[in-house]
Amino acid sequence: MPDNIIFVKHGDKYDPEHVNRLRDQLREYYPYAQYFCYTDNPLNVEIECIPCFEKPALKFWWNKLAMFSKDFPLEGKCLYFDLDMDIKEDPSSFIKWNGLTILNAYWKKDMYMAPHAYDVSINSSIITWVAGEQDHIWEKFMSNRDYYMRKYAGIDRFLVHEKIKFNTFENGLVNSIANPINIPTPIDMYNGISYEL
Amino acid sequence: MNYKEVLYENALQAIDEIYKRSQYDPDEDLYRSFDIINSVNKNQIASKEWLIENLVPFLHDDIKKVCVMGGWYGLSALMLAQHTNVPIDSVDYDPETKRIGKLLTRGYDNIQLITEDAADWFFHKPKRYQLIVNTSCEHIDQIDLDLMVAMKREDTIICFQSNNYHSIQSHINTHNSLDEFVDSLKLTEVLFKEEMKAPSGQYDRYMVIGK
Numbered sequence: 001m002p003d004n005i006i007f008v009k010h011g012d013k014y015d016p017e018h019v020n021r022l023r024d025q026l027r028e029y030y031p032y033a034q035y036f037c038y039t040d041n042p043l044n045v046e047i048e049c050i051p052c053f054e055k056p057a058l059k060f061w062w063n064k065l066a067m068f069s070k071d072f073p074l075e076g077k078c079l080y081f082d083l084d085m086d087i088k089e090d091p092s093s094f095i096k097w098n099g100l101t102i103l104n105a106y107w108k109k110d111m112y113m114a115p116h117a118y119d120v121s122i123n124s125s126i127i128t129w130v131a132g133e134q135d136h137i138w139e140k141f142m143s144n145r146d147y148y149m150r151k152y153a154g155i156d157r158f159l160v161h162e163k164i165k166f167n168t169f170e171n172g173l174v175n176s177i178a179n180p181i182n183i184p185t186p187i188d189m190y191n192g193i194s195y196e197l
Numbered sequence: 198m199n200y201k202e203v204l205y206e207n208a209l210q211a212i213d214e215i216y217k218r219s220q221y222d223p224d225e226d227l228y229r230s231f232d233i234i235n236s237v238n239k240n241q242i243a244s245k246e247w248l249i250e251n252l253v254p255f256l257h258d259d260i261k262k263v264c265v266m267g268g269w270y271g272l273s274a275l276m277l278a279q280h281t282n283v284p285i286d287s288v289d290y291d292p293e294t295k296r297i298g299k300l301l302t303r304g305y306d307n308i309q310l311i312t313e314d315a316a317d318w319f320f321h322k323p324k325r326y327q328l329i330v331n332t333s334c335e336h337i338d339q340i341d342l343d344l345m346v347a348m349k350r351e352d353t354i355i356c357f358q359s360n361n362y363h364s365i366q367s368h369i370n371t372h373n374s375l376d377e378f379v380d381s382l383k384l385t386e387v388l389f390k391e392e393m394k395a396p397s398g399q400y401d402r403y404m405v406i407g408k
Contacts, residue, residue: 054338057369057370059367
């Protein structure tokens with residue numbers, strides 16, 4: 001069971017209601033976890049907020065990497081969710097803590113990926129790790145962050161192509177709405193597609 | 198050949214070397230060649246020419262040492278070196294910029310390429326320079342810009358550029374107008390300020406020269 005369930009909300013792509021709703025959905029299965037939102041704007045967020053680091057200021061999804069910093073003020077098992085998820089059933093049988101663990105992007109399995117496009121077949125919409133044990137990811141990013149932000153369109157590509165060690169959850173944890181898996185899954189994910197609350 | 202032709206020739210050579218190495222080394226970074234191309238694209242050249250045109254009148258005799266912060270592959274330093282022989286330190290924390298920058302700026306003994314976080318570099322020697330150039334303030338935390346202005350010598354001239362290109366991931370400190378940018382720096386004296394539309398038409402670039 002997770003000690004901490006974390007969301008990241010930066011900018012105005014998502015509303016506080018996305019955070020509050022996801023908290024409500026997950027609380028049914030994880031009533032004893034603590035819920036946190038790492039955000040630049042805590043207004044109307046109903047769970048404890050961790051303010052985004054003042055330095056370096058980061059935009060969009062790059063803020064997710066700050067969760068791995070040794071300065072991120074949490075301890076214990078962490079479970080992260082992107083805000084465009086819909087929790088339909090208990091996902092616990094799929095959730096494990098084994099180093100850094102992320103999703104296998106089953107929908108990209110047969111996609112052509114030119115090496116210099118840096119596309120990847122993993123997805124960091126759900127992540128597990130133990131707080132403080134993945135600081136090397138943050139350190140690696142910080143060592144040349146502007147270059148990495150130019151080179152990679154997102155953190156998934158950064159993780160794979162900078163050779164960060166990770167594991168993946170078993171298939172069946174999520175269903176990508178844009179690319180249905182056609183088996184029952186506990187979680188629907190929208191991959192940035194707009195959806196109604 | 199003029200310096201710009203030499204620059205392009207050197208940039209092509211750097212890209213050529215990357216391609217050749219990539220044929221045998223799976224770890225060769227092909228994106229680096231795209232990054233070199235971007236560093237000398239028409240937006241970069243135009244913004245630096247604009248900088249030089251307006252900064253040269255302030256290159257007087259009591260400027261003994263220049264610091265270019267976030268100097269990338271050394272384009273700003275190279276263009277400044279067309280107008281001054283004083284030492285120019287071009288500081289960038291990307292370790293590859295030194296190796297490639299040496300190629301792009303070869304022949305200019307007064308340019309020193311330094312691998313270091315530009316803000317940290319400056320904070321350890323805030324009185325060393327009489328001119329500080331930073332053409333990428335949109336990448337720099339505001340807290341660091343505030344400290345630079347506060348820690349520099351009173352008579353040190355700063356020439357800073359930023360922009361309103363908000364959509365770029367690494368642009369963490371953009372502004373909505375020239376005046377907003379100038380006001381954010383809290384300078385004691387503004388010697389020059391102007392804005393320019395990027396050749397691509399995608400954004401406005403702001404520049405301020407002051408103390």
